[in-house]
Amino acid sequence: MPIKTIEYKNGKLKIIDQRKLPCKLVYRNLSSVNDIKGAIKTLAVRGAPAIGVAAAYGVYIGIDNLRIKGKKIFFRKLNVLIRHIETARPTAINLFWALERMRKVAVKNREKPISAIKRLLFNEAGKIQREDEIMCEKIGRFGARLINDKDRILTHCNAGALATAGSGTALSAIYAAKKQGKKIKVYADETRPLLQGARLTTWELMREGIDVTLICDSMAATLMKKAMIDKIIVGADRIAANGDFANKIGTYNLALLSMVHKIPFYCFAPSSSFDFSIKNGESIPIEQRDPDEVRKIKDFFCAPKKVKVYNPAFDVTPHELVTAFITEKGVFRKPYMRSLKSLKGSKS
Amino acid sequence: MPIKTIEYKNGKLKIIDQRKLPCKLVYRNLSSVNDIKGAIKTLAVRGAPAIGVAAAYGVYIGIDNLRIKGKKIFFRKLNVLIRHIETARPTAINLFWALERMRKVAVKNREKPISAIKRLLFNEAGKIQREDEIMCEKIGRFGARLINDKDRILTHCNAGALATAGSGTALSAIYAAKKQGKKIKVYADETRPLLQGARLTTWELMREGIDVTLICDSMAATLMKKAMIDKIIVGADRIAANGDFANKIGTYNLALLSMVHKIPFYCFAPSSSFDFSIKNGESIPIEQRDPDEVRKIKDFFCAPKKVKVYNPAFDVTPHELVTAFITEKGVFRKPYMRSLKSLKGSKS
Numbered sequence: 001m002p003i004k005t006i007e008y009k010n011g012k013l014k015i016i017d018q019r020k021l022p023c024k025l026v027y028r029n030l031s032s033v034n035d036i037k038g039a040i041k042t043l044a045v046r047g048a049p050a051i052g053v054a055a056a057y058g059v060y061i062g063i064d065n066l067r068i069k070g071k072k073i074f075f076r077k078l079n080v081l082i083r084h085i086e087t088a089r090p091t092a093i094n095l096f097w098a099l100e101r102m103r104k105v106a107v108k109n110r111e112k113p114i115s116a117i118k119r120l121l122f123n124e125a126g127k128i129q130r131e132d133e134i135m136c137e138k139i140g141r142f143g144a145r146l147i148n149d150k151d152r153i154l155t156h157c158n159a160g161a162l163a164t165a166g167s168g169t170a171l172s173a174i175y176a177a178k179k180q181g182k183k184i185k186v187y188a189d190e191t192r193p194l195l196q197g198a199r200l201t202t203w204e205l206m207r208e209g210i211d212v213t214l215i216c217d218s219m220a221a222t223l224m225k226k227a228m229i230d231k232i233i234v235g236a237d238r239i240a241a242n243g244d245f246a247n248k249i250g251t252y253n254l255a256l257l258s259m260v261h262k263i264p265f266y267c268f269a270p271s272s273s274f275d276f277s278i279k280n281g282e283s284i285p286i287e288q289r290d291p292d293e294v295r296k297i298k299d300f301f302c303a304p305k306k307v308k309v310y311n312p313a314f315d316v317t318p319h320e321l322v323t324a325f326i327t328e329k330g331v332f333r334k335p336y337m338r339s340l341k342s343l344k345g346s347k348s
Numbered sequence: 349m350p351i352k353t354i355e356y357k358n359g360k361l362k363i364i365d366q367r368k369l370p371c372k373l374v375y376r377n378l379s380s381v382n383d384i385k386g387a388i389k390t391l392a393v394r395g396a397p398a399i400g401v402a403a404a405y406g407v408y409i410g411i412d413n414l415r416i417k418g419k420k421i422f423f424r425k426l427n428v429l430i431r432h433i434e435t436a437r438p439t440a441i442n443l444f445w446a447l448e449r450m451r452k453v454a455v456k457n458r459e460k461p462i463s464a465i466k467r468l469l470f471n472e473a474g475k476i477q478r479e480d481e482i483m484c485e486k487i488g489r490f491g492a493r494l495i496n497d498k499d500r501i502l503t504h505c506n507a508g509a510l511a512t513a514g515s516g517t518a519l520s521a522i523y524a525a526k527k528q529g530k531k532i533k534v535y536a537d538e539t540r541p542l543l544q545g546a547r548l549t550t551w552e553l554m555r556e557g558i559d560v561t562l563i564c565d566s567m568a569a570t571l572m573k574k575a576m577i578d579k580i581i582v583g584a585d586r587i588a589a590n591g592d593f594a595n596k597i598g599t600y601n602l603a604l605l606s607m608v609h610k611i612p613f614y615c616f617a618p619s620s621s622f623d624f625s626i627k628n629g630e631s632i633p634i635e636q637r638d639p640d641e642v643r644k645i646k647d648f649f650c651a652p653k654k655v656k657v658y659n660p661a662f663d664v665t666p667h668e669l670v671t672a673f674i675t676e677k678g679v680f681r682k683p684y685m686r687s688l689k690s691l692k693g694s695k696s
Contacts, residue, residue, distance in 0.1 A: 022652045187658070190642065190651070192540060192564040198642075198651040206652055213656040214642055216540040218565040218598030222663040225600065250566025252573065256608050257601070294538065294546075294562055300646040303538070303546040304370045304554055308561040310535070315570040 002161030002168065002175060002208060006045060006053050008126065011064075013057045017044045018162060018196075022203040030054075033062030033081055040088040040095070043194065047163020048237045048273050049132050052094030056125035058085050059102040064118055074114050078106055090285040091246050091314050093238040093275045098128055129165045135270040136166025138328035143173025143233070143268060146324070146331070149182040151230045154220060156189040157248035158200040159235030159268060169268035170233040171201070173326065174210060186212045187229065189220060191248060193293040193311065217250050224261040232258050236269040241344075243319025243336030244281025245269075249312055255321035264323040271327050276344045281316035289313050350509030350516065350523060350556060354393065354401050356474065359412075361405045365392045366510060366544075370551040378402075381410030381429055388436040388443070391542065395511020396585045396621050397480050400442030404473035406433050407450040412466055422462055426454055438633040439594050439662050441586040441623045446476055477513045483618040484514030486676035491521025491581070491616060494672070494679070497530040499578045502568060504537040505596035506548040507583030507616060517616035518581040519549070521674065522558060534560045535577065537568060539596060541641040541659065565598050572609040580606050584617040589692075591667025591684030592629025593617075597660055603669035612671040619675050624692045629664035637661050 007014045012029040013036060020026040028044065030036045036058035039045045045054045062081045068074045082099045089095060105124045109117050147153070153174065160171035167175050177184055186205055191197035198214055205212040215223065223229050232254055239245040245267055258265035278284065291309035295301055303309075325332040325340070332339045355362045360377040361384060368374040376392065378384045384406035387393045393402045410429045416422045430447045437443060453472045457465050495501070501522065508519035515523050522532055534553055539545035546562055553560040563571065571577050580602055587593040593615055606613035626632065639657035643649055651657075673680040673688070680687045 023649065189566075190540070192538070192566060195650045198655075202655045203652055206655065211656075213658050214651050215658050216565070216597065216642055218537075218540060218601050219658065219660065219663075221601035221604060222597065222660060223658070225663075249564065249570065253566050253569035253601070253605070256569060257604060260604050260608070294564055297645040297650065298648040300648065301371065302543045302645065303562050304550055307546075307550045307554065308559075310561050310563050310567065310571070312567065312570060315567075315573075 015045045037088045048092035048094040049164040052098035053129045053165045056098040056128045060121045060125045091237045097272045133166035135328040136172045140172030140176035143326045144176035147177040152185045154187045154229045154232045157191045158196040160204045162200045169235045189217045232265045239274045240278045240280050241276045242280045246284045246314045252315040252317045255317040268326045287313040363393045385436045396440035396442040397512040400446035401477045401513045404446040404476045408469045408473045439585045445620045481514035483676035484520045488520030488524035491674045492524035495525040500533045502535045502577045502580045505539045506544040508552045510548045517583045537565045580613045587622045588626045589624045590628045594632045594662045600663040600665045603665045616674045635661040
């Protein structure tokens with residue numbers, strides 16, 4: 001059973017502090033909205049689905065801590081709170097989607113007493129979390145159908161249990177395939193600058209007894225040329241209506257390599273990662289992060305301290321390069337403008 | 349004037365210890381063949397042309413230290429010495445080329461007294477060094493013709509002064525273009541695992557007042573998609589007769605990206621980097637290096653200590669992806685099987 005990344009316990013959100021992995025498995029108990037926003041911002045908790053779950057609990061914990069009596073102030077504070085959490089990170093749509101679900105529950109029940117609204121907010125956060133767990137399971141089952149015995153699979157960043165409240169998105173398919181008795185070999189891109197592949201994916205897969213080999217991001221092309229890769233699987237932070245999607249920087253590179261080497265390229269995500277309000281990838285906001293993430297590793301400066309740096313956290317992969325999207329509702333193939341439409345209505 | 353990476357001084361080979369850059373500029377004086385072989389093996393001195401120069405001096409210093417009287421022993425020891433240095437690194441052809449020049453000088457003058465042969469070996473090492481300086485100058489001049497004012501140029505690893513006895517190969521063209529008054533913007537791939545781009549290329553370019561921005565290797569694709577790159581320039585460790593060439597891991601990836609995004613891709617190398625004894629890239633031996641180079645950075649383990657690692661130091665780029673080769677003899681374009689032939693005879 002893959003590790004639990006995020007759990008609500010005794011009034012606090014218990015998360016694995018992913019900045020400490022793989023050296024140490026450290027849990028943190030977050031008891032305020034600022035704790036939770038900070039954890040999202042600093043990538044203590046990361047991965048689009050996990051960010052959504054954390055944000056939902058952030059709303060509940062934040063408003064519960066305030067102990068407000070008047071309904072008007074309650075709703076004003078609730079909106080401030082939601083807008084506050086919204087600014088934690090700009091790209092993953094799950095953050096906004098989860099916050100919107102929380103806002104809607106409160107608004108829909110605005111006639112009820114504050115204590116009842118709080119209980120409903122708590123229930124909604126729990127629902128988002130449980131839905132995510134179930135989505136992971138379903139994504140894994142659909143994904144496993146695409147994986148053959150002895151497949152050698154390349155993945156980027158971490159789209160595993162550490163990125164969700166469940167067993168992961170892309171990696172969930174690996175876990176499901178393993179349960180079916182398929183023998184899989186995984187190659188993990190280290191995923192600079194923050195090394196989520198080296199630190200998290202290898203750790204998570206080794207813990208589950210999956211055969212994993214670590215490579216630098218720039219080595220993927222050579223593996224493909226040597227016919228060492230059968231499939232490429234990645235997650236997504238936001239998917240536009242046409243199937244263009246944002247994911248960890250380096251994903252677009254892999255997608256191009258898959259095209260040149262004729263290797264299937266699969267994107268795994270729950271329906272909550274789809275953003276039908278935007279037509280294509282050009283409108284997805286891309287977060288620029290601190291130059292020091294590239295200049296130094298841990299406390300070691302591996303570049304001149306004042307060197308200019310370009311550090312986008314994500315890139316956008318055009319839908320043409322995607323062989324299929326795997327969601328909890330099934331596998332979606334081209335043309336995406338048509339196939340993805342069915343997700344639009346069903347998105348909770 | 350770009351920095352001097354390698355110099356013979358008072359019986360010792362003075363090198364910049366490139367493992368310490370960019371934090372500290374440390375010089376080391378190498379006074380034995382083992383010192384020099386060790387420096388090549390551990391990448392204290394690196395870059396195909398600089399390795400050639402260091403190896404040549406290694407032969408001289410090694411044989412001079414032995415103070416042998418008999419001619420027969422002298423030649424036996426000389427061969428042992430050369431074979432010893434040969435095993436330092438397998439890919440860069442310049443190592444073998446320089447050693448072969450040293451061996452030939454000794455054999456050609458075998459009738460002369462040992463002291464005279466030693467002097468000739470010393471002279472040959474000096475000649476290899478000075479030729480390298482001149483080659484860098486010429487490569488830079490030919491290369492600068494391909495560079496336009498305001499070009500935004502992406503480079504990988506370090507093909508600069510730190511990789512040669514002169515002003516570099518690919519970066520020499522940047523220096524020459526700057527002298528011509530052209531304003532250039534350089535993007536430097538950090539070049540995992542050993543970060544030669546982050547540590548060396550940025551340091552060297554900043555020292556020369558060149559506008560340089562550091563990126564992670566996986567970001568190059570996004571820059572190209574956003575039309576932020578006009579040209580890609582790289583060095584080479586060995587070039588086969590058909591133009592396939594080995595260079596730092598990640599080069600093949602860049603070459604593919606250049607093809608997809610229709611960006612000129614230039615390979616810079618002295619004629620000593622060509623190996624006409626092999627037909628194509630498949631026969632170039634590729635060095636596999638220590639897994640810990642990927643698992644840890646400095647002393648920090650950024651991956652589980654026992655995770656499997658695939659760590660080739662180089663990859664092979666097919667000649668079809670190269671827009672032109674720039675050597676000290678000029679610019680060579682397709683079809684390479686024909687155009688490169690003229691280099692074959694002229695190679696010293």
